[in-house]
Amino acid sequence: MFNELEITGTGVGLITLGLVLLTLGMIWFFRRKYHGQDYQALRAANEGKKLTTLSERSKFPEADVFKNTGSFFNYGMTAAVALALVALSWTTYDQKVFIPDDAMAMDDDIEVDIPRTAEPPPPPPPPPPPVIQEVPDTEEVPETVLENTDVKENDVIAPVEKKAPPPPPPPPPPKPVEDEILVRAEQMPRFPGCEDKATEEEKTACATQKMLEYIYKNLKYPPIARENGVEGSVVLQFVVDKDGTITDTKIARDIGAGCGAAAEAVVLGMNNMGKKWTPGKQRGRPVKVLFTLPVKFKLE
Numbered sequence: 001m002f003n004e005l006e007i008t009g010t011g012v013g014l015i016t017l018g019l020v021l022l023t024l025g026m027i028w029f030f031r032r033k034y035h036g037q038d039y040q041a042l043r044a045a046n047e048g049k050k051l052t053t054l055s056e057r058s059k060f061p062e063a064d065v066f067k068n069t070g071s072f073f074n075y076g077m078t079a080a081v082a083l084a085l086v087a088l089s090w091t092t093y094d095q096k097v098f099i100p101d102d103a104m105a106m107d108d109d110i111e112v113d114i115p116r117t118a119e120p121p122p123p124p125p126p127p128p129p130p131v132i133q134e135v136p137d138t139e140e141v142p143e144t145v146l147e148n149t150d151v152k153e154n155d156v157i158a159p160v161e162k163k164a165p166p167p168p169p170p171p172p173p174p175k176p177v178e179d180e181i182l183v184r185a186e187q188m189p190r191f192p193g194c195e196d197k198a199t200e201e202e203k204t205a206c207a208t209q210k211m212l213e214y215i216y217k218n219l220k221y222p223p224i225a226r227e228n229g230v231e232g233s234v235v236l237q238f239v240v241d242k243d244g245t246i247t248d249t250k251i252a253r254d255i256g257a258g259c260g261a262a263a264e265a266v267v268l269g270m271n272n273m274g275k276k277w278t279p280g281k282q283r284g285r286p287v288k289v290l291f292t293l294p295v296k297f298k299l300e
Helices: 009-035 039-045 065-088 200-218 223-227 259-272
Strands: 232-240 246-253 280-282 285-297
Touching: 009 065, 200 259, 232 259, 246 259, 259 285
Parallel strands: none
Antiparallel strands: 232 246, 232 285, 280 285
16 A cells, blocks of 8 residues: 655655644643633532542542543554654655766867876986096106016926806896886776676776766856856866875866866865775786866756
8 A cells, every 4th residue: 555655855854743733732732621620610510429430539520631541542653653654655866967968978089198107317427537647758667578488398287277157247136117107008997886797898887877977966067157158078187096096187178167176176076985996907906097087067
């Protein structure tokens, strides 16, 4: 009978207010009824009357509130069942989010400006050239005495020991991998909330839909843009860090009237969602990825 009963929050409030007013009205009615009776008139009406119940010995039958106990109990049960039924039928509806058609489409190519990574330090300066000293002509050069190296028949020639060649020098240490920012990665970063899907295609489609719902649910159309009928697409660029944090936001294209700042505020608010993005991966390790996102402003 009540399978399709749906009551909004306003209906719940009105029904609860009605029960409260009805209860207060009953209290006011019975207080006025019993407080308005005259004691002398009640005594005269019941003088000489035979008492049949125990309650009549302490109260006049006309002023006995306890005779309405059953009615009050039934009213309380009815009100409790009504409140329980209203609470179970309280229905809330998700706010309908308006997502423009082709929300992820861009009219033309946007020039990708990759933020600079940490540059290596410059090489050390070359050593200074050697100082050449002029040798005076008057310096005497000592005469070199040449020894006789002829081998005679009786001379003993000691064998020459062959020395092992020196070990090769160790290879240079590998250069540290720079923290590059990729434009495309093997696995692009995704909006959180879809990692329970089976395939990568399902995860990507789900993440895109959830991202659009988040953006257009929290996007605030600037009043000056609404008053002047400003419409169009704002293009944002931001970096999804290795831990899923949004950094280095940049407005690549703006349509003015505060639209670019409004879109950037929504993107930066993703860091306060409680869940971070799933970072992009290259060769199985998390990497920084530059993400380009169009945000369309369209008056409904």
